[in-house]
Amino acid sequence: MQLSRLLLSLGLGLSLHAAHAGTAVVIGGALRTDNTAVWQRVVSEAGGPGARIAVFATAAANPERSAQQIVAALQREGADARFIPVAPRLAGSDLAARLADPDLLEQVRSSQGVFFSGGAQELIVDTLQPGGEPTAMLRAIREVFDRGGVVAGTSAGAAIMSRMMFRDAQDNLGILRGQWREGREYDRGLGFVGADLFIDQHFLKRGRIGRLLPAMQRLGYVLGLGVEENSAAVIKDRLVEVIGARGALLVDLREARSDARLPHFNVRGVRLSYLDSGDRYDLARHVATPAAHKLREPRIDPAASDYKPYLPRSHFFGDILGDGAIVTAMAQLLDSPAQEVRGLAYEPPAAARNRSARLGFEFRLYKAEGLTGWFSGSLGGEDYTVLNARLDVLPVTVAHPLYVPLTVPASRP
Missing domain, CATH: 3.40.50.880 (Class I glutamine amidotransferase (GATase) domain)
Structure with a gap:
């Protein structure tokens, strides 16, 4: 160190x-x-x-x-x-x-x-x-x-x-x-x-x-x-x-x-x-400038009086370290009514062989001053720029097994 x-x-x-x-x-x-x-x-x-x-x-x-x-x-x-x-x-x-x-x-x-x-x-x-x-x-x-x-x-x-x-x-x-x-x-x-x-x-x-x-x-x-x-x-x-x-x-x-x-x-x-x-x-002034095609679109500002989020709700991310998950969560935070979006980083139950495997981490993205962004579909995709999302990461204990399957109730004689 x-x-x-x-x-x-x-x-x-x-x-x-x-x-x-x-x-x-x-x-x-x-x-x-x-x-x-x-x-x-x-x-x-x-x-x-x-x-x-x-x-x-x-x-x-x-x-x-x-x-x-x-x-x-x-x-x-x-x-x-x-x-x-x-x-x-x-x-x-x-x-x-x-x-x-x-x-x-x-x-x-x-x-x-x-x-x-x-x-x-x-x-x-x-x-x-x-x-x-x-x-x-x-x-x-x-x-x-x-x-x-x-x-x-x-x-x-x-x-x-x-x-x-x-x-x-x-x-x-x-x-x-x-x-x-x-x-x-x-x-x-x-x-x-x-x-x-x-x-x-x-x-x-x-x-x-x-x-x-x-x-x-x-x-x-x-x-x-x-x-x-x-x-x-x-x-x-x-x-x-x-x-x-x-x-x-x-x-x-x-x-x-x-x-x-x-x-x-x-x-x-x-x-x-x-x-x-x-x-x-x-990097010197800590100022972002979106691409020209983004600037032709309305800015998404959750603090604005005319803010109208496009997404109906956010989701919980069971694997926040999955492919593209962190940016998907940021886009949901920006463009949904949710004040926060949460996810977990943890080891699946099948891989958890000891007590240390119960240690996981909660990722909590939340709205705060400065959160803003842009969306554009002009290039054929659903492209977001997201600026100043806030994140907390805290250690948590994960239950093992995380879930158990439902069973068919025993029939009465």
């Missing part, structure tokens, strides 16, 4: 300076090859057609195949994309030699952009920053970024964007319950988005609000950004723009508090904002 906070504070000045130099394109994973909005934006930020982009498949299980797919997608948008063969799982390569290879270093330095593939993010940091010390290859990548280039990454390549990162933390509920070890669940990232913003990916699909909140609390972050699959957050000069298929969840703990008397994770007063594709957010 103390080491992590020290690393965070030591990296503050350098990271914030770097964040103002280049552009970080944080892609939430599962990026489709036909998502031209994201691929085009990476190429555009690197300078447009002809821009040189160095592709690192360092995290991939099959680096050559992953790099080939990324190179092809970037070349379709006009980039001069090249595979940099620096990956621990690349068969027959001398990793140490390639990290210091003058020709490869020059290829990277002369690029206008860098792209990191998905896979296992620990392979990226262990390769480029072993023991926390930057290699010559990482310094070359930073040169590209510091002179105004773009660094993009999908999935694992997104996780490394913040100063601290999730290393291997697949169990959301386990982290809520306190499973948190340096070098296991978390580690140092590469810090391309600055030291005060924590990044997570595959966010809505995998219900990762359950791990992001305790991680931010443990590491001392007040701002977190969870990017959904097949979507991206473009971050430059402290401005975030969301592009792609869906959106990103901004988590703000500036006014949050916890009760140290409770023996498990808890937090009250979290601000959640769901930024849909096309929305923007100013």
